[in-house]
Amino acid sequence: MTVFPPLTSGRRPVGVVSFAQHDNVRREGRRNDVEMLMPVVAEVFGNIGITKDDVGFICSGSTDYLVGGPFSFVAALDAVGVWPPRAESHVEMDAAWALYEAWVLLQEGQIDAALVYGFGRSSPGNLSEILALQLDPYYMAPLWPDPTSLAALQGQALIDAGLATEADFAAVASRARRAALANPHAQVAYDRSAEDLLREQYEVAPLRRHALPPLSDGCAAIVLAAGDRAYELCERPAFITGIDHRLEAHAIGARDLTRSPSTELAGQKAGVAKGSVDVAELHAPFAPQELILARALGLGADVDISPSGGALAANPLMSAGLIRIGEASRAIWSGRADRAVAHATSGPCLQQNLVCVLEGA
């Protein structure tokens, strides 16, 4: 008899059965988004021997602001091939939220499998300016604050509250980049001690270079399958037993930046604390954010945090969150973990957060 883990979210077991990602690079100047995505989509299907005809839904996450062209998400469908017409959707968010939409549709029981992908290049424009435009248009955006400065405010708030030190940020970066040495898709990986990293100059105090994510061009894709279909496609599916996402106020001044109440709530709703966590893949583009997230999710010292290196190893916008779910799923498939947590974030200073609990049966 087929065995499924008990569910906190939803009623139908839905598992991650395939994952593929592009190598993350500083600048992909030769191929366009569609040309980058095509081999990744081919791989995510090829891994499990299916084609686009075997999925009932396609959902993507991207934003036109990154390439500066309208309807780039429609053009990206060329990477899949959508004739005859397909049920398809898109979110202007990290593709982890596209995965959430696909999971909701799979709950309804009309379809048994879905393709999710995310793509985004950091290189075509000035990311500091582009990301400023996601801020409120009256008080914040006209000041053009760049993401590093906003993250530095968050880091300083942690220090001022006595919750972390610059050495803690360096320890996070040192561990993440060392773990990234084993990740073939990592863009920044090195073996350097926290003490060594602390000798770097500040980019924006209190953040030194090591506390910042790389600028990455990349993309990733996942296939979800429900019920028995998941076992047909994967020996040990990574079942989504809990998933939830929450949003905080748009105004940064209205938030307590030293904690992440949206992650806390999403973690509770997703049932993170219902069992022990073997691996947690956290989407923390800036090193201090990992400390906030680990505390928000109640992760102890025994949890293997971001063994892929996380977003400090590579931060392809619009897919870095989806990649956390893919990496956590790989830990389940290999048997390295029985229960894993994946997290995705969006917006400045961890404004919006998605938490996903993955379990093998």
Next chain:
Amino acid sequence: MTMMAAPIRLDYVFTPGVAQSTNLHGLERGVFIGQRCPKCQKVYTPSRGSCPVDGVPTEEIVELPNTGTVTTYCVVNVPFAGQAIEIPYICAQILLDGANISFMALIQEIPLAEIRMGLRVEAVWVEPEDLGPTMASVRYFRPNGEPDAAFETYKEYL
């Protein structure tokens, strides 16, 4: 305060991609380039690198001729901001011979009243020294004197 101005300007480096670069370099030589889908055999010009039907790379490069057929058209009579051509003029969808997708182009050297579906046309390129990796290398299309194409030959492309 009832109104505020917040000037925003973003600059981007455009990556045409491998397939579109091939096409643009063709225009630089005064040649239309298409790419063929290995599955459905359709030829796209310009190709974006993928067959939008099959989702596979269109790697076979096909040089297309200078001639094609008007599948449909519009006589532009309405002035609009940024208009570069004096109205009235004809804007048409051209299906190049050997291609399976049409593109929009300007038609000249024909009285407005004589424009029609099925009209056979040829590209008029800029002077060789002015050719560049842009559709601006094609000045316009004009009738090439051949008899009109039968509706059957282009009905799939309307």
